[in-house]
Amino acid sequence: MVSDRKSSEADAAARNPIAFHAVTLATFFGASAAPTPLYRIYQESFSVSPVMITVVFAVYAFALLTALLIAGSISDHLGRKPVIFTALMLEIAAMALFTVASGPGWLIAARIVQGLATGIAGASIGAALVDVDRARGQLVNSLAPLSGMAVGAIGTSALIQYGPFPLHLVYALLLIGFAIQAVAIWLTPETGGKRPGMLASLKPRIAVPPQVKRTLALVTPINIANWTLGGFYLSLVPSLVVSTTGSHAPLTGGAVVTALMISGAIAVYLRRAQAPRTNLRFGVSATTAGILTVVAGVHLANVPVLLAGTLLTGIGFGVNFMGSVGSIMPLAKADERAGLLSAFYIQSYLAFSLPAILAGFLAKSIGYALTTDIYGTAIVLVSLAGLLAVIRAGKPSAAVA
Known part of the structure; x- marks a missing residue:
């Protein structure tokens, strides 16, 4: 049966590389969200x-x-296939580490390997998608991570609630899936080429072109608030749901996280043709309304209100990200975009990770509900301040996101 599945996926990869790369990219990000519903169980x-x-x-x-x-x-230097294969091997190693984890040290090691694998995969698969079809590839690059994370969160929650071996089963299944993809990648056409300069390419290029600095400064508060929101959801929300609503069902916390991602993906697809400034207005408004609803759901201990607020928040999350990227990237020249994107990633992932650690300290000392109040207030105020600056400054970019 496994060999038949491998053959079937390999045939599909050869026939439709865009579909294969989309599924592979979504699987990487689905695996990245798989630990989220398990964090509360790890804690216990x-x-x-x-x-x-x-x-x-x-x-x-x-x-x-x-x-x-x-x-x-x-x-760009070694070709897409060998780099994607390397990322898959690293991800398989990460799944193995998760499967045998017996303490926080194992989890940290697994997450480090997984982060390296996902970063390499995101860049190389993203490039392969654009190689095959620029327009469809860019859309898949926007939708696959959010869709994958939604499936990863809800799928893991279902396996925890209804399947055996809650700390191990999801990782064993993902390991098998990545092994199949590691075989299938060699049957896809190579979309990139090989060129010299690999060692030079390992040096990070971080630069903000002069013509982009003002616009980047304007969208920075919105972008930081947006990624802080994402980090909070993916690190603490399942524990928050248990603490404030008393619902210990893993699917409840998983559904709340999934709602954020799936509504974000749908919003990105529906508003992909809107101008960046319009998207930022819409996104900040949705995020503000959503966070206020989430805070109300926390204090009412009401899961449906939490879900409704998260759906609104997710819409803002996706649209704000699209509006931020769409505001700055068209202003950079072709040879400036890699350095600008690196600077943008640094800003985004620091906002994604560092405030989450602060949230952990706050949750330990003052509880999840009050931590949510503080975080919700900060995110709303920073987002609104950023939007006001964008509106006062005028249109940040005439380009479509």
């Missing part, structure tokens, strides 16, 4: 604090950022 099983859980979460973001900055363009 390994007797660790919320602070340690957020450290486990944050090291993934640091490793992913490192991989993006150092190895982000390596597939």
